[in-house]
Amino acid sequence: MGAYLIRRVLWIIPVLFVVSIITFSLMHAVPGGPWSKEKKLPPSVIEHLDQKYNLDEPVFIQYLNWVGPLQFDEGALQRDEADNLVFGGLLAGDLGPSYKYLDRSVNDIVADGIWVTVQLGLMSFILSVIVGIPLGVIAALRHNGIPDYAATFVSIIGIATPTFVASILLLVVFSIALGWFQPNSLDWRTDPSSWVLPVIALSLFPIAQIARYTRASMLEVTRRDYVRTAHSKGVKEGSVVVVHMIRNALIPVVTILGPLLAFLITGSFITEFIFSVPGIGRYYVTSIGQRDYGVIMAMTMLYAAAIAIMNLVVDVLYAYIDPRIRYS
Amino acid sequence: MWFKRVMGAMVALTVVLAACTADTGTSQEPSGSSTPSVAPAEQVLRVDIGGEPPTLDPTAATDSASIQVLRSLTYPLAYFDEDLNIVPGLAESWDVSEDGQTITFHLKSDLKYSNGDPIVAGDFVYSWKRLIDPRTAAGYSYVMADVVGGSELLGADPEVDDIDAMLDAFGVSAPDDSTFVVSLAHAASYFVYIATLWVTVPLQESWTSTEGFTEAENYVSSGPMKLTTWEHNAQIVLEANENWSAGPAPTLERIEMAMIADPAASLGAYETDDLDIGSVPSQDVARVQEDPELSQEVLQGTVLSIYYFGFDLKDPNGPFAQSLNLRKAFTEAIDRETMITVAFGGIGTVAYSLVPPGMPGYQDTKFWEYNLEQAQADFAAGLSELGITAADLHLQIGFNADSNHENKVEFMQGQWSTAFGVTVEPVSLEWGAYLSRLSEDPFDIFRLGWGADYPHPNNFLTDLISCSSGNNNGGYCNEEVDALLAEAAVKATLDEQVPLYNQAQEQVMADAPIITIRNGARFTLIKPWVQNLVPTSQDSSTGELFYSWITIAPHEM
Amino acid sequence: MTLSEESAQAPSVVVEDLPDSVEVATEEGRRMAAQLHDKQPHAKRLLEVRNLTTQFFTREGVVHAVDEVSFDLDYGETLGLVGESGCGKSVTALSLVRLVPSPPGRIVSGQIIFDGVDILKLSNAEMRLMRGKKIGFIFQDPMTSLNPTLPIGFQISESAKLHLNLSRRAADDRAVELLSKVGIPRARDRMKDYPHQFSGGMRQRVMIAIALACDPMLLLADEPTTALDVTIQAQILDLIRSLSEEFGTAVILITHDLGIAAGMCHRVNVMYAGRIAETGLVDDVFEHARHPYSWGLMDSLPRLTDARSARLRTIEGLPPDLLDPGPECRFSPRCHYVTDRCRTAEPELSSREGEGHLARCFGTEPGGWIA
Numbered sequence A: 001m002g003a004y005l006i007r008r009v010l011w012i013i014p015v016l017f018v019v020s021i022i023t024f025s026l027m028h029a030v031p032g033g034p035w036s037k038e039k040k041l042p043p044s045v046i047e048h049l050d051q052k053y054n055l056d057e058p059v060f061i062q063y064l065n066w067v068g069p070l071q072f073d074e075g076a077l078q079r080d081e082a083d084n085l086v087f088g089g090l091l092a093g094d095l096g097p098s099y100k101y102l103d104r105s106v107n108d109i110v111a112d113g114i115w116v117t118v119q120l121g122l123m124s125f126i127l128s129v130i131v132g133i134p135l136g137v138i139a140a141l142r143h144n145g146i147p148d149y150a151a152t153f154v155s156i157i158g159i160a161t162p163t164f165v166a167s168i169l170l171l172v173v174f175s176i177a178l179g180w181f182q183p184n185s186l187d188w189r190t191d192p193s194s195w196v197l198p199v200i201a202l203s204l205f206p207i208a209q210i211a212r213y214t215r216a217s218m219l220e221v222t223r224r225d226y227v228r229t230a231h232s233k234g235v236k237e238g239s240v241v242v243v244h245m246i247r248n249a250l251i252p253v254v255t256i257l258g259p260l261l262a263f264l265i266t267g268s269f270i271t272e273f274i275f276s277v278p279g280i281g282r283y284y285v286t287s288i289g290q291r292d293y294g295v296i297m298a299m300t301m302l303y304a305a306a307i308a309i310m311n312l313v314v315d316v317l318y319a320y321i322d323p324r325i326r327y328s
Numbered sequence B: 001m002w003f004k005r006v007m008g009a010m011v012a013l014t015v016v017l018a019a020c021t022a023d024t025g026t027s028q029e030p031s032g033s034s035t036p037s038v039a040p041a042e043q044v045l046r047v048d049i050g051g052e053p054p055t056l057d058p059t060a061a062t063d064s065a066s067i068q069v070l071r072s073l074t075y076p077l078a079y080f081d082e083d084l085n086i087v088p089g090l091a092e093s094w095d096v097s098e099d100g101q102t103i104t105f106h107l108k109s110d111l112k113y114s115n116g117d118p119i120v121a122g123d124f125v126y127s128w129k130r131l132i133d134p135r136t137a138a139g140y141s142y143v144m145a146d147v148v149g150g151s152e153l154l155g156a157d158p159e160v161d162d163i164d165a166m167l168d169a170f171g172v173s174a175p176d177d178s179t180f181v182v183s184l185a186h187a188a189s190y191f192v193y194i195a196t197l198w199v200t201v202p203l204q205e206s207w208t209s210t211e212g213f214t215e216a217e218n219y220v221s222s223g224p225m226k227l228t229t230w231e232h233n234a235q236i237v238l239e240a241n242e243n244w245s246a247g248p249a250p251t252l253e254r255i256e257m258a259m260i261a262d263p264a265a266s267l268g269a270y271e272t273d274d275l276d277i278g279s280v281p282s283q284d285v286a287r288v289q290e291d292p293e294l295s296q297e298v299l300q301g302t303v304l305s306i307y308y309f310g311f312d313l314k315d316p317n318g319p320f321a322q323s324l325n326l327r328k329a330f331t332e333a334i335d336r337e338t339m340i341t342v343a344f345g346g347i348g349t350v351a352y353s354l355v356p357p358g359m360p361g362y363q364d365t366k367f368w369e370y371n372l373e374q375a376q377a378d379f380a381a382g383l384s385e386l387g388i389t390a391a392d393l394h395l396q397i398g399f400n401a402d403s404n405h406e407n408k409v410e411f412m413q414g415q416w417s418t419a420f421g422v423t424v425e426p427v428s429l430e431w432g433a434y435l436s437r438l439s440e441d442p443f444d445i446f447r448l449g450w451g452a453d454y455p456h457p458n459n460f461l462t463d464l465i466s467c468s469s470g471n472n473n474g475g476y477c478n479e480e481v482d483a484l485l486a487e488a489a490v491k492a493t494l495d496e497q498v499p500l501y502n503q504a505q506e507q508v509m510a511d512a513p514i515i516t517i518r519n520g521a522r523f524t525l526i527k528p529w530v531q532n533l534v535p536t537s538q539d540s541s542t543g544e545l546f547y548s549w550i551t552i553a554p555h556e557m
Numbered sequence C: 001m002t003l004s005e006e007s008a009q010a011p012s013v014v015v016e017d018l019p020d021s022v023e024v025a026t027e028e029g030r031r032m033a034a035q036l037h038d039k040q041p042h043a044k045r046l047l048e049v050r051n052l053t054t055q056f057f058t059r060e061g062v063v064h065a066v067d068e069v070s071f072d073l074d075y076g077e078t079l080g081l082v083g084e085s086g087c088g089k090s091v092t093a094l095s096l097v098r099l100v101p102s103p104p105g106r107i108v109s110g111q112i113i114f115d116g117v118d119i120l121k122l123s124n125a126e127m128r129l130m131r132g133k134k135i136g137f138i139f140q141d142p143m144t145s146l147n148p149t150l151p152i153g154f155q156i157s158e159s160a161k162l163h164l165n166l167s168r169r170a171a172d173d174r175a176v177e178l179l180s181k182v183g184i185p186r187a188r189d190r191m192k193d194y195p196h197q198f199s200g201g202m203r204q205r206v207m208i209a210i211a212l213a214c215d216p217m218l219l220l221a222d223e224p225t226t227a228l229d230v231t232i233q234a235q236i237l238d239l240i241r242s243l244s245e246e247f248g249t250a251v252i253l254i255t256h257d258l259g260i261a262a263g264m265c266h267r268v269n270v271m272y273a274g275r276i277a278e279t280g281l282v283d284d285v286f287e288h289a290r291h292p293y294s295w296g297l298m299d300s301l302p303r304l305t306d307a308r309s310a311r312l313r314t315i316e317g318l319p320p321d322l323l324d325p326g327p328e329c330r331f332s333p334r335c336h337y338v339t340d341r342c343r344t345a346e347p348e349l350s351s352r353e354g355e356g357h358l359a360r361c362f363g364t365e366p367g368g369w370i371a
């Protein structure tokens, strides 16, 4: 298992490497640049900006500089001579400058927001799991009963309602009409009520998703022979469900949890946008429109790493839940 | 906040109860003593800046969110009054030399930064050199082009040229601490407007060379407010700068700036009394107008901006480059009055000229009007000029995909289709790609907008439509117009300049290089307790030029 | 009847030594609780099944899976249940422990008296006390009948913990003992292993250990060897036989395999289309069958005694539709001896030569047309 884990973790490196090359070339291939504005900057200013940010180099040199700390273009890397921005590169833990937030490095931006985003994602994840799984279980146990229809109804709504619709609805109803929560909280760190609506908004889809998978999986498990065996032993209804069914039913559900967690941790863009959550999710989409190359790269790498790690976690969790799976 | 709201409700309740008992009571107490006293309101203004400002470095800022903050944090040599007339700012006065090429600013005495250091003329020298320095790569460096050495620095390559030497030759100097002298390469009457920009404010070298100097703990302000909190992506708080003496002391104690990205959420925050000034997304305009309460709080006004469609004149073989009649036809076929109602929700007014109303040099002339018959005649003339039929026209109209332009484009397509029976194909691109397409190979007809950097016709003519302007995406170029603009630039007073600018505009409009559609309008909500708010047509956020002098009337919350 | 009268009639009692303090709510339940922990006979027979009728209410209609089935089983006796696929063997066995999948299945009528207790009158909770404790069940497919995510030690000790009130440690010891009894080497080491670490035959041994964990009075074995290869089959059957003899457990053995039935059972029920076609001592049924269907079943077997693995011969024609059985003899469409009489009425089970030998056929009744 240990060797397996190390191997898997090491595998993430080439994956990220490939992702970074693809993203880097794509993003430079797309027309437009960080300095395109409706009110255009004079060409000389754009030239100066390109020089300052080393955008005047060939793309592969820019990539090497981004990976760093390989000193390829000495001139460009001496800040004192030409006052260009010099940064250590990814390998030195330096994600470079932001092309939009001029006062700040990408490291600053990420450091500021990532914990808020991760916290939001984790809270939503936990909520999704502790609501979604029981919902699915109950629906399956009361198959074709009122709880099943209710849960199915909730699932369909959760899946069919886009997150932004749900977010706006929650905002309009609970913040604006009822005034229970502030529409823009300014104290995310100190006021727990700030998190309520965004966490719920972000959880609706995953709850529905998890509930649906759990229900289907539970129904499937109900028909399994080993469940009949458990009944034939006289095991109580509740224990049959808890001891014999849920664990088996969760195996397929776990498969979706990894990507879901990665999605929640990195993909809360809309929710962050609507509820003014000071996380990094907002940057994920805006940076692309703004051609904020540094932020685009950072977000992509974070997202890719999150997915890779979550998949690894899922595989490990798999082995934990399903004894038939062993890694070596 | 919960607590605040509950307390607010309790206070309100108490007031109502008190009023009731007073009404039904039989006692004849003097009214003065029974009036429930409402505590004086906290002088705090709460606004939304729509997102994290990209920078609070005055030299680097180019966007509206940053400028909205910087207007209170900085103060330039010259400022505006409520009618956008130029008035002294940090400078008490300035003299323009006979030849119009030297401007000497005399600073007010005892000026201080928020950190207590004196503001000296040398700080302007440093700040202006920092702005033009190609190594800074400031977006607005080009506003220094008229200063001696400015255009050379703009074109310099820091890897080749001796920038330091060039900066030494740059035409700014400080003979003493209170005198700042600017030498211009040629007379530029509008230059004093440059001295109102946030990019020309004084900066201490010792400050800007501090690591993280724009963070709240380091920030040195020259304006009426100082930066006390910058929680990235969450909020900015400004407080009155007690060291500031360049004008009347700020009446606000604090400005709280939220960063609400979603316009609907922002309006929601206004409706729940969490903001004092609210902006209204277009889809909510009708609702706000019908709402008995909100409609009372609407503030409308003009904004110095235009929404326009340009013709591609870059491609000499394009139909519009070849035929003025065709350009005229396509302009006359648009019923802009109806378009404002249908496609803009009735907000704003038709732009009949380039220079918008409210700006010096505005001409109240309808250069082109809706005239279907004339349009059809011109269209026929255009076609025969080109020797083609309507079927030979394969036209594209381009716009950026991301923000509500479809319905405008559709409207225009419809009008052209009825007038000429031609179908203009709509093409939308993502913003960045759209802009880069415009500079390389613009669509036959393309959408853009333009807003004032400073309230002077130069900004709407020279900067937008002269041959050399980088913003002239359509590639319109008329030597005559450029000559008039150059002539206007060296005239000393506005009175002398305006006739020249008018002539230039008349010529431009006659050439019909763009279809001016609409002048911008503000549709803002202002809480009744916000007093002394001064909106100007220069604001991109209502009242931003004079935030500091707003007062908050007592009110219940 | 008011609510208070009802509760006065059937007071809820918590019987002290019931393992999970189940409330015993019915008359039958009290009887059952009293007998739960001893293996003394409390009735003339271990099992008396009378007119058991189990139906599935499906979209296509009502499936008469088990129709008016009656039979007896003595203490310690082994009974074979044979018949074509789909004739209702499994549903009969599941009905005995009330595990017919529901919906769509339901025991519609009949009586099941187990050791003097009327099983169909027990509450669900009371019924649970019977399962595993008094009646063990071995299912056909050992590959799927064990829970893949639980160690086999847990799966064996679970019912011991539940029914015998054993501590975890004592239950584990019991599981180890059972594992060695069913022939799993290094039993204690294997307690923590999961089903996938065992072969098919080993798993069926584990199933047997589970079924016998509480020393039941009746073992229901539904085709316990069908999924196994021939040599393993013999081992498992020997194991069931020796253990049932050792514990004095009665067995109902369901099988396709007449050889197995002949070798293992005292008595055998031949089922056809949800009904018993013939029943009797093994020798009577196999040597002197009195039903054309039984003949059909055995036709192809050259010598029963050494044909342990011989499968039922397929009989010409399709098994009848259990959805809508007519008033005729259910075997008549496939019977060589059919007459008009067979098509108008269905024969009753009636005596034939031999102890308890019954058959359902007009033709072999005294004076019938079949010799």
Ligand SMILES: Nc1ncnc2c1ncn2[C@@H]1O[C@H](COP(=O)(O)OP(=O)(O)OP(=O)(O)O)[C@@H](O)[C@H]1O
Pocket: C056, C058, C063, C065, C083, C084, C085, C086, C087, C088, C089, C090, C091, C092, C101, C104, C105, C322
């Ligand atoms: N869950 C169910 N739903 C509907 N019908 C069922 C169900 N289970 C069994 N049946 C029907 O009941 C009848 C008896 O089935 P049963 O399983 O008892 O047959 P069997 O004799 O055990 O056959 P096999 O030898 O194939 O195991 C069959 O016709 C079957 O179609």
Ligand code: SF4
Pocket: C291, C292, C293, C329, C330, C331, C332, C333, C335, C336, C337, C338, C339, C342, C347, C360, C361, C362, C363, C364
């Ligand atoms: S009753 Fe008739 S049809 Fe039925 S088994 Fe006997 S002979 Fe055959």
Ligand SMILES: [Mg+2]
Pocket: C089, C090, C091, C222
């Ligand atoms: Mg069966």
